[in-house]
Structure formats: C-alpha cells, structure tokens
Amino acid sequence: MQDKVIWKPSTMLYPLPVVMVTCQAGGKSNIITLAWTGTICSDPPMLSISVRPERHSHGMLLESREFVVNVPSEEQAFATDYCGVVSGRDTDKFAAAKLTPAPASVVGAPLIAECPLHLECKITETRELGSHTMFLAEVVAVQAAKSLLDRNDRLALEKAGMLVYVHGHYYALGKELGHFGFSVRKKKAKPRTRKKKA
C-alpha cells in the first residue's frame, strides 16, 4: 500500500523501448529516434510508431508507407540519443552518427547495420491523434545478429545489451527476475524440501 499523489494527465507509461526508425523517400533516407512505439498485435505481427507531423521523417513515412525499426544496443546509446535530437533536414544522420546503411530484405528503407535487431515494416493505417500521427504497421521481416543466437538458435535478446527508456533517461537491462509463467510453474522434485515462494 502506498500513499499517492494525483496528477493531471501525462505520458507516464514507462519503461519503454527506444528505437532508431529508418525511412526513405525520393532517393533520400533518414533516421528518427522514437520511444512512442509498441507491439499492437501478435497475428499478424504488428507494431505502431507515433511521429510529430513537423518531423522530417513524417512526410517520408506518408510517401513510402514503409520503415525499419532498428533496435539499438548499449553500444548505440550515443547515436540513439543523437538521432533523436538533430533534424534530418540539416544533417545526414548516418554520416554524423557514424552509422552504416545496409539494404533491408523486403522494404526500401535502409537498415542501420550496427544495430543487433531490425523489424522491417509496412504501414497499414495512419491515425491523426493530436501532437502525433500514429502509424500502424505490419512487420514483414525480422533480421537479427547471428551473435544473439544461442546453441538452440533461440534469439537471446538479453545478450544484446538492450537500451531501456524511462522518462528522459536511458538505462541498461538489469538482472533477470523470472520468466513468463514462473508464478504458476510446479517446482520440480528436489532432493531436499524447499520453502514455498511467497
């Protein structure tokens, strides 16, 4: 039980992913860093990104209706922040942030080669919500660094050194606390009696 203060409405949902979205139109590409993103459907796999109309990428997204979500690791923390602060109108962010464009497998927008994980997306719908346009999109391909595969070819994302965004601050992932279903999993028989978990 915790003593609470009541505040006016705000965007206080955290922690969030922070990703570099790449887009391309008219022969030019750009990178925009976003935290307003999330998974919205499992089948088909879909995610959304929300972008202010005044951002340089907004017109490119409307025109091409495609983008790539590049999930950065800790190593790209500096570049991730940088691509969220400067504008692609005046700056070639790939060059300025020392990031390497690489071809995607399905969409026209480039990948950021340094990132460990990419979700190639096609926009299915746009919604004008106020300060932001929400782009709903289907994931059409996923690319992952081979170094993240474990012995069973499972994607061991925790190896990537992921970035987490909390209210203006970037964090690393901490210790693992459990896995989905741990609260109801039957304990395996052990040689000695164990106290039941609270």
Place this chain on the structure above:
Amino acid sequence: MQDKVIWKPSTMLYPLPVVMVTCQAGGKSNIITLAWTGTICSDPPMLSISVRPERHSHGMLLESREFVVNVPSEEQAFATDYCGVVSGRDTDKFAAAKLTPAPASVVGAPLIAECPLHLECKITETRELGSHTMFLAEVVAVQAAKSLLDRNDRLALEKAGMLVYVHGHYYALGKELGHFGFSVRKKKAKPRTRKKKA
C-alpha cells in the same frame, strides 16, 4: 557491423513495459497483465493496449470503455506474472494475488494499491487488428506513490524498481547510461582536461 539472419515476421520489438490493467463492468472487476501497450500521443496524452477477444477483460473494456494501467515494481513481479497466466473467469485475481483494489480518481475501474504508478484511461477508439483488439485511450489522470517524488517533486521513476519485459523474461532496470540530449550537451568547463567521448 554484425552478421545477420533473416527471419519471418514476428513481434520482436523489445524491451517493453509489462503492466497490470484493471477494468470493471457489471459490478465486477478484473486484472489483465499486458506487454502489448505503449504511448501513442503526447498531447493529448494517449496510450494503447491490445487484448485478445477471448480474454475475460475484453468484454469489460468494450462495455465500460475505461481502464487503469497499473505500472508494477519488482515487488509485484510474481503478481504481474500470475495475473497474465490465470483467467478472471474462474479466479478473483485481487484475492488470489493478494492485491488490494482502491478507488481511482476519475474512472470506475479500481487501482491496484500496491503498484507505485497508475494511469487512468478512457477509451477513444477500438481497432480489430487480427489476434488482438487495440484500444486507443486518453490518459485522464495519473497517480504516483509519494515515495517516488524527489526533493524537487520530480517523479523519480527509477526509484520504483521498475519491471521490464523482454521476450518472455522479466528484468529489473540496470545502470543509467545517459539522459535525453546527452549526445549534444556541451561539456561544462572542468578544472582538468577531459578526453572527448567516443
């Protein structure tokens, strides 16, 4: 630069928040744990949640058009997992997970008193996407634990011991890596020369 494998489309966007959503209809309330959630607009402040139609909460959300996003801390990791595994059709999750309902300030759905942060929401739109219904919602009030306020009344979320969800695993937050804008902030004059950050 990393060697990549190309995979079929999937919901690989991580890390994500993992939250307990409370809803109420017909005099009954329920809790559903979700990771398919995210901020979608700053002004008005909006977020989305995605819920499978077969989930017990789905009908309650459609009927009441309101819910509360309860952001858990590490202390609620077990309850968060539990409320994502069992169904409210057969179980009173508040009782079973030893969670305490408390009145919200604007909406009819109860808060989970043990959680440090609550976003009270009103649904503005629903979209049928496939496996999931996406509910777009406006945040109408925020409640935060007084223990999270720092000396300047800033919400110090990092104090909460937040939960992060990555591909079936729950993590704690790790060390801070920087704050928004750190990549372009001018260094303050220091008594000794510092090497430039790479």
